[in-house]
Amino acid sequence: MDFLLLAIAPAMIFVIFIYLKDKIEKEPISFLIKNFFLGAFGSIIITLILGVLFNSIYPLNDEKSVFQQFIKAFVVVALVEEFSKYVIVKYYAQKNKEFNEPFDGIVYALTVSMGFAALENVLYILQYGVSTGITRAFTAVPAHATFGILMGYFMGKAKFSKNRIQLNLLGLLGATIFHGFYNFFLFINFVPGTLIGAILSLIIGTVLSRKAIKKHQKDSNFKI
Template structure:
């Protein structure tokens, strides 16, 4: 039970943080929970199916930097972010409650945190307390930044004539940061290279804070 709580705690903290940053027009809690569950179940299942299909046709050398680049960006990052993207795009973005740019951030974060919760539970229950603490400050916040960066552009897209381009930009930016984070971890046979993952996480957090502030400033409901 303690391990399960440790796995879920950072997810809950991030959700509360982003929820209270939605200052001017809160989203219905039931709808937020619905998107969280879709992220926790549907995104995970879709990702698993795609991974299974890829593994049947693609075998990558774990000591090849180039092949680990392919794995990080075009297998893991693209698959996972796409599985989140389609929920935000075809469920949240179409809903009438999605009525200001900030909603792109909060719904994308809910989907991402659903995904991160399921993933984190599996990792933590398998590997224990050390993994729980490490992931609470790395992988879980990383998923949050991917969601915020994706949601920033998807929030803009809902109210723009360039919806397709902005939606795609959100997906590509999330994929870029996710791929960079994983790539430096995948090539950990190079001493000290893991610092690149930490650097990409820090940049992602800084950009995420700017994205939140910008959509707060541009809220339709700001008086």
């Protein structure tokens, strides 16, 4: 059971963090839990299906090919995973009456992302051990949090805009780009110094995420 705590706790810390940041009109905990589990199981299932389909169409077998690792990072991993989260946020959370201010986009997108990250952690720990879980607590989980916040920022704006389609897709695109760069620099670790690129992409994503949170806190529909 200890490995489950290690897998889930980092994701829950971010969910609690964003819940506390929602200072004016907090979301129902029961609905957050539903989004978390949909992120964990719904998004993972979509990811697995799309991943298998892509690999059957265009297998990526050369681990030393920068081009193939680029395609893997941005399409097979980033686009597929972020799309799987996007589907849950758009067709479940965003349509719900509880999604009633721009900040809710960040809350629900991050919650779905953390559900995904938690189950992904469980699978990684089962396959690679506890040390991998510890590493991911300080790398992959915060990365998924930033991707979720960036996606949710635009999806929160989309709910209350005439340009809903464009803003929703911009959220998906932004999360995919940052996810893609983060993974790409990790995937080409056979090139010296590329780890710095992954760290920088995570730092930039974190800075933008903090700005997104502050911006939507100011834009609350319930602010007096």
